[in-house]
Amino acid sequence: MSWKVTLPCTRAEAEALQVEDIALADLDPLPVLMTSERVPDDAEQWQLDAYFEEAPGAATIDALKSLVPSSTDAQPVIEEIVEEDWVTISQEGLEPVHAGRFYVHTESNKGDVPEGAHPIRIEASRAFGTGTHETTSGCLIALDALKRRGARFDNLLDLGTGTGLLAFAALHLWPRAHATASDIDPASIEVTRENAGINGVAIGGGAGELALAVASGMQHPLLTQSAPYDLIIANILAGPLVELAPSVADALAEGGTLLVAGLLDRHVDMVARAYRAQGLRLAQRIPRGDWPTLRFVKRTRYGPARTRRLSRGSGEAPGFGSW
The missing domain is CATH 3.40.50.150 (Vaccinia Virus protein VP39)
Incomplete structure (x- = not known):
């Protein structure tokens, strides 16, 4: 069982969203945030859908609203979603992506792989990059073009x-x-x-x-x-x-x-x-x-003191920080 909160927002707010925002820092687990157009080609008519594992309280709703200031006076739509999880929800309506020679699909939407295409299965998950966004498909097209050249x-x-x-x-x-x-x-x-x-x-x-x-x-x-x-x-x-x-x-x-x-x-x-x-x-x-x-x-005239490869190691390495 999960919960969905829907708020209006603008396209600019949608593009700036970060689930790691300090406003949500006290929430564990963090919600899953998804944005979409409410009115096609209208930058002022977008919406934010936030999925929670537990019923969100007033403080949580206020924190969510702070991410999209245009919703300050809006009444949130709160729905209880039975026997569904956010991965299933996020995959609803997803279509496979054919970019260059690559055909990116989930387990449920594979369909018929186009002739000559290389299939890659990527499920909607905790990480970005299922092929559906222009940034990812653009890189696939660029890689394919490099190989063709x-x-x-x-x-x-x-x-x-x-x-x-x-x-x-x-x-x-x-x-x-x-x-x-x-x-x-x-x-x-x-x-x-x-x-x-x-x-x-x-x-x-x-x-x-x-x-x-x-x-x-x-x-x-x-x-x-x-x-x-x-x-x-x-x-x-x-x-x-x-x-x-x-x-x-x-x-x-x-x-x-x-x-x-x-x-x-x-x-x-x-x-x-x-x-x-x-x-x-x-x-x-x-x-x-x-x-x-x-x-x-x-340019080949730059970088005379280049880093040299020392060792590939085991293929695994710990440690992380901030950009």
């Missing part, structure tokens, strides 16, 4: 991996590469490990295997020892992308490729400036609604 990568990093989807896709395209997936959230690494088992991806430090690390940005021995990377994928947010620009650029090999997503159109110039300052050029912009994917290439 004949790109080859031997050492890659999925920074902020979420569910592991993009790392799995990259390993499918370059199956002999060394691959690392990291995330600041330990739950994401647990989910990635589970999804790796479902999709037949080996966990470890060898060629064709995926090494995992709970890491704050690039600050982890496994990430620094495995550098330089010839491909880095970072589907995170505009703020961390800018903050991490020096360390990400330093970990990228000369001539290497960086794919970034998680930013809105209005953030492109800011993110591009941050990476240009580190010797990367913007080679491609892939539009996906309001959420573009950017491809950067590191």
Whole structure:
């Protein structure tokens, strides 16, 4: 049994939502937050649905309202949901995603895999990255395009991996590469490990295997020892992308490729400036609604003192912090 609270909000509020917001810090477990349009193409007519394991009290409702200030005077809609959990609810209405050569699906919506497509099963879970969002599908399209142009990568990093989807896709395209997936959230690494088992991806430090690390940005021995990377994928947010620009650029090999997503159109110039300052050029912009994917290439005249790979280790590494 669970509970659902619905509040009106704006698109801007929806995009800014963070379940780790201090307003919800005293709630255990944290609610699951989902947003959607109430009126198509109306930025002022969105809604927030919050799912709780127990009936929310007045203080909880007030904390939820503080996340979407436009709902201050609104009457919340509170529903009891019997014999359903948030994973089931979040999957209702989800359609499989066909992006590039990849076909991302859940156990229940697989249907017929398109001819020539590579299926990846990713269930809705505690981590971001089921393929349905433009940021994730944009990265899948970018990876597919790189392969079609004949790109080859031997050492890659999925920074902020979420569910592991993009790392799995990259390993499918370059199956002999060394691959690392990291995330600041330990739950994401647990989910990635589970999804790796479902999709037949080996966990470890060898060629064709995926090494995992709970890491704050690039600050982890496994990430620094495995550098330089010839491909880095970072589907995170505009703020961390800018903050991490020096360390990400330093970990990228000369001539290497960086794919970034998680930013809105209005953030492109800011993110591009941050990476240009580190010797990367913007080679491609892939539009996906309001959420573009950017491809950067590191200029070969930069980075004479590059990090050298020391050891792949066991493929597992503890420790985490904040961006």
